[in-house]
Amino acid sequence: MEKSVKRLGILLLGLMLIVMSACSKTSSQSETAKGEIVIKFPHYYVGTDPHAQWFNKVVDKFNTDHKGKIKVVTEEIAGEQNYVDKMKLLLQSGDLPDIGMSPLGLLDLAYKAGKAVDLTPYLDEDGEFKSQFDPKSLEVNTFDGKVYGFPTFRGMMQYYYNKELFEKAGIKQPAQTWDELFSQFDTLKAAGITPVSMDTAETGWLTSLWFNAMIGSHSPEGLEFMNTYFPKDFNKPYIVDSLEKIQTMFKKYTTKDAVGAKYDTAAMHFLNGETAMIANGPWMIGDFSDTKKAKKGLDKQIGVALFPENTLFNSPEKGYFVLSKDKKQADAAVEFLKFLVSPEHQKELLVLKGELPDSPKVEITDDVKQKFPILADFLGQSANAKNEILYYQKTWHNNVQNEVSNIYPALANGQLTPKEAAQKLTEAAQKN
Structure with missing residues (x-):
């Protein structure tokens, strides 16, 4: 009986301490506020x-x-x-x-x-x-x-290239067509240079930009597809063709760690001067001169280009x-x-x-262009874009975006054919 009373006393004391602690916490929060x-x-x-x-x-x-x-x-x-x-x-x-x-x-x-x-x-x-x-x-x-x-910025994307690596491989200017781009990949590889940074994790942002640009510049139908919200059928010739190109890039033209890589890893390779190209938006421009992230002097080596066939991502956010x-x-x-x-x-x-x-009230003044000459070049080229497209994170269902992280490694490892990968995307889309 005495033990039971003691246990009850200890239990009540514990409850009192919990209540006092909660009251103290609430009081502290209100005093802080x-x-x-x-x-x-x-x-x-x-x-x-x-x-x-x-x-x-x-x-x-x-x-x-x-x-x-x-x-x-x-x-x-x-x-x-x-x-x-x-x-x-x-x-x-x-x-x-x-x-x-x-x-x-x-x-x-x-x-x-x-x-x-x-x-x-x-x-x-x-x-x-x-x-x-x-x-x-x-x-x-x-x-x-x-x-x-309430948005703050516009999603405009082209791709960046390392002029020093291009010069080392004997490449004089960015490719105008996809065939020319893949020829440049071969030229860079022959010179001992890894052509392009790619990733697969977290919807494969860098890889997906190349994939989307391929679709949007393939044909009028591909352009329409990349400007359509929530498509349900990916079993299209222009998508299969684009997946074939992505599969080839994984197998022959990117880093060994691209499969499974997150954006940070893929970006690091470009910022260290280890790859010749990367697809991304203007928010990356500041990184090129940041010596905590990038190879010293990298910003002086960077050029910017429209995707082949004068293709540009231009998406409200x-x-x-x-x-x-x-x-x-x-x-x-x-x-x-x-x-x-x-x-x-x-x-x-x-x-x-x-x-x-995003705001048209923000003027991009000459001092900004002088500070970021790459941005000035970016904007100048943007005015000449022929194919303007949205990108997958704005137009595809969430589960389809996630599915690309599954199909990219499977394509790279030969576990899926491009046709099978297109079917996987279709199956994911039709679940919505």
Whole structure:
């Protein structure tokens, strides 16, 4: 009996300590907030991500300017795919942050789940704010006539090449056709140079850009396909032909670690001067002169080119979105997003990293072009593009995007034929 009483006493003491701890924690949180509205914002602008320096500076400035009223509390999640996976779990659980980001179709999922906040009223009540956006970008962020995302940049992509390696192999200029490009691959390989950086993990971003450019420049039908949202049938001659080219690139023209590689590994090879070409957007330009990431002097060796057949990715982006359940929280979240996506901060990102702003109000001035001559060349060539296409992360179903990470290794290892790979993509698309 005495032992039972002692056990009961210990149990009650433990419960009291738990309650006191919880009360203390709640009190501490409210004292820290001091009446501030706390906005939770998980993000993947972490570490070496080109946006990290810019993002942290903007958050710090906002919190200083709004001290005592609104405080943005961020959570760092390393890796785009890790971010998407966590946000998917949060969307299912209902334990939502206030602000989300839109990689890999995440805005679409938030809207379909009924969790995204309609941002149209905020645009309607602030005409000046609304006018800062490209109408085409707002259209991409619109579902059933209502806007759910605020974008900051445009998805324009070409490919970069190492002039020094081209010169070493005797190549004078970028290829105009795909046949010429593959001939250059052979020339580079014969000179002991690995032609191109490729990857397969996390939807194979670099590889998929080559794949999409091949489809979009193949024929009028291929161009239409790459500008069609959520296609269901990939059993097309131009897709099979493009998969054959990708299979050949894996087998003959890329690094030994390309199969299974993430973007960072593939990019590292190019930044170290170990590969001659890489497909990517202007946000990579800042990395070329960053000696923590790139070989010293690399920026002086880099050229930029349209994909063969004068092909360019030119895609409006889906933007940041709000998930706050409470109107007061939502208002505060929008207040921060207005600050984050302002033309002023888009210009900062342009100057810092060479990333193309979404807002037509941001002028790309001569000083920016002087700082980033590669960007000036990029923009000049973009004006001459013949085939302008969207890219897979904007137009293909999420499960199709994920399926490419399965078919690329299988193609490289000969486990799938290009026709079988096209069928796999079709089967994934038709599950939606």
